[in-house]
Amino acid sequence: MDVPIASNRPQTSRPRGICRYHQAPRGCFTGDKCKFLHAKPPESPDSESLKTSVTPYDAAKSCRYYANGYCKRGSECWFRHVIEPNATRGTKNPGIEEELFCSVCLEKPVTFGLLDGCNHVFCIQCIRQWRDPSNKHGDLADSMNMKKCPMCRSPSKFVTPSSSFWSSGEEGKAKAIQAYKESMAKVPCRYFQYSKLQNRKKPFCPFGRDCFYRHLNGDGTPYIFRDGVDVYMRVRISSFLRIFCIDSL
Structure with a gap:
């Protein structure tokens, strides 16, 4: 999958001027590696087109984060989202993603939202919106269905963004x-x-040991919770969020 480069991409290397061979009948033999601008000579030296143009060398650069599995910029990334022929990200057929569409919006995802409990396809925006409790009311907000796959209801504790x-x-x-x-x-x-500001001796996280983020003691050692999200979310989250909201007013 080759995602179009963002239109507001800046220059990431300094161009050396206009390529003299670009307009020649035989063209530029350097191709994608050319560090000169492939454009017509401007009418004035201060032309804005030169300042915003990207050299073939810049345009051909691939995103290293996408190649490693995930680019958080998605379609806004300045670099090409392609897998180089010599890159190894698995044994999957490179063309298989062309056939995959989000089960909610039916669009082809730029960034997938992987559920650990099933194999249904979602874009990261749709599955995060489904799992977001802030826009749910009544029985749905009180149930755990929003933490399950909207298609098969298989439970998943988290969503993994992946290219x-x-x-x-x-x-x-x-x-x-x-x-x-x-x-x-x-x-x-x-x-x-935030909890350490309220009670340094008894810090709190509603996800406990299941939290992916960093928990450190004052001396820099990891703080280990005894329980996970299944305990802390039900026992203490309501009181913690009430204090959090009051202090935020």
Whole structure:
């Protein structure tokens, strides 16, 4: 899948001027590696077209994050979303994603939302909206259905963003989930950080040991919760969020 490069992409290397061979009958032999602009000479030296033009060398650059499994910029990425021939991200047929469409909006996802409990296809926007409790009311908000697949109702504790779709049991899905967890573990947990301001001796996170974000003691060592989301979300989340909302007013 080759996602169009964002139109507002800046230059990532300094062009050396207009390529003298681009307009020649035989063309430019350098092709995608040319670091000169492939454009017509401007009418004035201060032409805006030169400042916003991208060289073939820049335009051919591939996104290294997409190649590793996930680019959070999606269609707004400045670089090409392609898998190089010598890249190995699994044994999947490179053309298989062309046939996959989101089960909700029926569009082809730029970024997939992988559920750990089933193999249904969703774009990251649709599945996150389904699982978001803020826009749910009544029985649906009180039930756990929004934490299940909207198609088969298989429970999934989290959603993994991925630039490729992987089915359960495939090595690529396990790698995508692990890479996502490692990335999140570098970010401080906002619930944990806020709770330490209220009670430094008894920090809190509604997800407990199931949280992907970083929990650190004052001395830099990891803080380990005894229980996970199944306990803390039901026992203490209501009181914690009530305090959180009051203090935020």
